[in-house]
Amino acid sequence: DQIEKGGYEHFMLKEIHEQPKAITDTFRGRMLAEDNIIKMSSIELNLDKFLNANRIIIVACGTSWHAGLVGEYLFEDMARIPVEVEYASEFRYRNPIITNKDIVIAISQSGETADTLAAIKLAKSKGAFVYGICNVVGSSIARETHAGAYTHAGPEIGVASTKAFTTQITVLTLIALKLGKANGSLADHTFKNYLKKMQLIPKQVEELLNIDEHVKQISAVYKDAKNCLYLGRGFNFPVALEGALKLKEISYIHAEGYPAAEMKHGPIALIDENMPIFVIATNRGHYEKVVSNIQEIKSRAGKIIAVVTEGDTTVKEIADHVIEIPDTEEALTPLLTTIPFQLLSYHIAVMLNKNVDQPRNLAKSVTVE
Numbered sequence: 631d632q633i634e635k636g637g638y639e640h641f642m643l644k645e646i647h648e649q650p651k652a653i654t655d656t657f658r659g660r661m662l663a664e665d666n667i668i669k670m671s672s673i674e675l676n677l678d679k680f681l682n683a684n685r686i687i688i689v690a691c692g693t694s695w696h697a698g699l700v701g702e703y704l705f706e707d708m709a710r711i712p713v714e715v716e717y718a719s720e721f722r723y724r725n726p727i728i729t730n731k732d733i734v735i736a737i738s739q740s741g742e743t744a745d746t747l748a749a750i751k752l753a754k755s756k757g758a759f760v761y762g763i764c765n766v767v768g769s770s771i772a773r774e775t776h777a778g779a780y781t782h783a784g785p786e787i788g789v790a791s792t793k794a795f796t797t798q799i800t801v802l803t804l805i806a807l808k809l810g811k812a813n814g815s816l817a818d819h820t821f822k823n824y825l826k827k828m829q830l831i832p833k834q835v836e837e838l839l840n841i842d843e844h845v846k847q848i849s850a851v852y853k854d855a856k857n858c859l860y861l862g863r864g865f866n867f868p869v870a871l872e873g874a875l876k877l878k879e880i881s882y883i884h885a886e887g888y889p890a891a892e893m894k895h896g897p898i899a900l901i902d903e904n905m906p907i908f909v910i911a912t913n914r915g916h917y918e919k920v921v922s923n924i925q926e927i928k929s930r931a932g933k934i935i936a937v938v939t940e941g942d943t944t945v946k947e948i949a950d951h952v953i954e955i956p957d958t959e960e961a962l963t964p965l966l967t968t969i970p971f972q973l974l975s976y977h978i979a980v981m982l983n984k985n986v987d988q989p990r991n992l993a994k995s996v997t998v999e
C-alpha cells in the first residue's frame with residue numbers, strides 16, 4: 631500500500647500531485663504545438679459527423695458531469711457548436727429528443743457508471759453518434775461507444791476524482807480546439823496561441839502545487855465551518871461546483887457551488903461572519919463583476935478566500951485570503967483554478983480525521999442506478 635502511494639500519505643494527494651504528468655500524458659501524440667496541429671484520429675475519422683452535427687449533448691455523472699459543463703463553455707466558445715450537458719440519470723428517463731444529427735459525448739472516469747451506460751444505449755437506439763471520454767481502458771463505456779478518446783490519467787484510486795477531472799477537461803479542450811480550427815471558428819493565430827498556452831499548463835500546475843503549505847494554513851482556519859459557498863463565472867462556474875463537491879465528498883462539510891451572479895437570488899441570505907466563501911476571480915473572466923460580488927460579500931461580513939491571477943492587487947485588498955494561479959487564457963483556467971480546491975478539501979478532511987480515500991457512503995464506480 632505504502633509503495634503504491636509513492637510516499638504520499640493518501641492516494642488522493644498522490645493523484646493531485648500526478649496531474650502535471652497526467653495532463654502531459656493526455657497531450658502526448660495529440661497536441662503537436664511545434665507543428666501547430668492537434669492529432670486525434672477518433673475525431674478525424676468522424677469529422678463530417680462533428681462538423682454537420684446540430685448539437686452536442688454531453689452526458690455524465692458526478693465530477694465527470696462538471697467536466698462536461700466546462701466542455702460546454704469550451705465547445706461553444708471555440709467551435710461555436712451548441713451544447714447541452716445532461717445528468718445521465720435524468721437524460722435516460724426523460725424521453726429525450728435525439729436525432730441522427732446529434733452527437734452524444736459520454737464522459738466517465740471508470741467507464742462503468744450504470745446511468746451513463748444506459749444513456750449511451752438510449753442515444754444509440756435513437757440513431758445518435760456516441761463518442762466516449764473514459765479513463766479506464768477497455769471499460770464498458772469505452773466498448774459501447776462508436777468512437778472516443780482515453781484520458782490517460784493512469785489509475786485513480788481515491789474516491790474523490792482529481793486527475794481524472796483535469797484530464798477530462800484536457801481532452802475536451804483538445805477536441806474543442808480541433809473542431810474550432812476545422813470549422814473555421816478559430817482564427818489560425820488564436821488556435822496557435824491556445825496551443826502555446828496549453829503546452830505551458832503542466833508546468834504551471836506543477837508550480838501551483840507549491841502553494842500546498844499556504845492552502846493548508848487556510849484549511850486550518852476554515853476546517854470547522856458548517857457551510858461553505860463556492861462562486862465562479864463562465865469557464866469557472868463548473869469549477870465552483872466541483873470545488874463544493876470535493877469538500878462535501880471527503881470532509882462532509884456542506885458546500886454549494888453557484889454562478890457568482892446568482893448569489894443575489896438566494897445564497898446571499900446565508901452570508902454572515904461564519905460563512906467562508908471561495909471565489910474564483912481570475913483577471914480575464916468578468917473580473918469587475920466578480921470583484922463587485924466580492925464587495926457584496928464583504929459588506930455582509932462573509933469570509934472571502936479568492937483564487938486570483940498572480941499579480942492581482944484589487945482583490946487582494948478586499949479578500950481575507952488569496953490564492954494565486956499563473957496567468958493563462960481564460961478558457962484554460964479551469965485546469966489551474968481546480969488545483970487549490972482539491973488541496974483545500976484534502977487538508978480539511980485530513981485535519982478532521984476523515985477517511986480521505988474512501989469516504990463514507992461513496993463508491994469509486996457506481997454500477998447500480
Ligand code: G6P
Pocket residue numbers: 691692693694737738739740741742743746789790791992993994995996
Ligand atoms: C462516483 C464517484 C465520482 C464520480 C462519479 C462518476 O460518484 O465517486 O468521483 O465522479 O461516480 O463516475 P465516472 O466513473 O462515470 O466518472
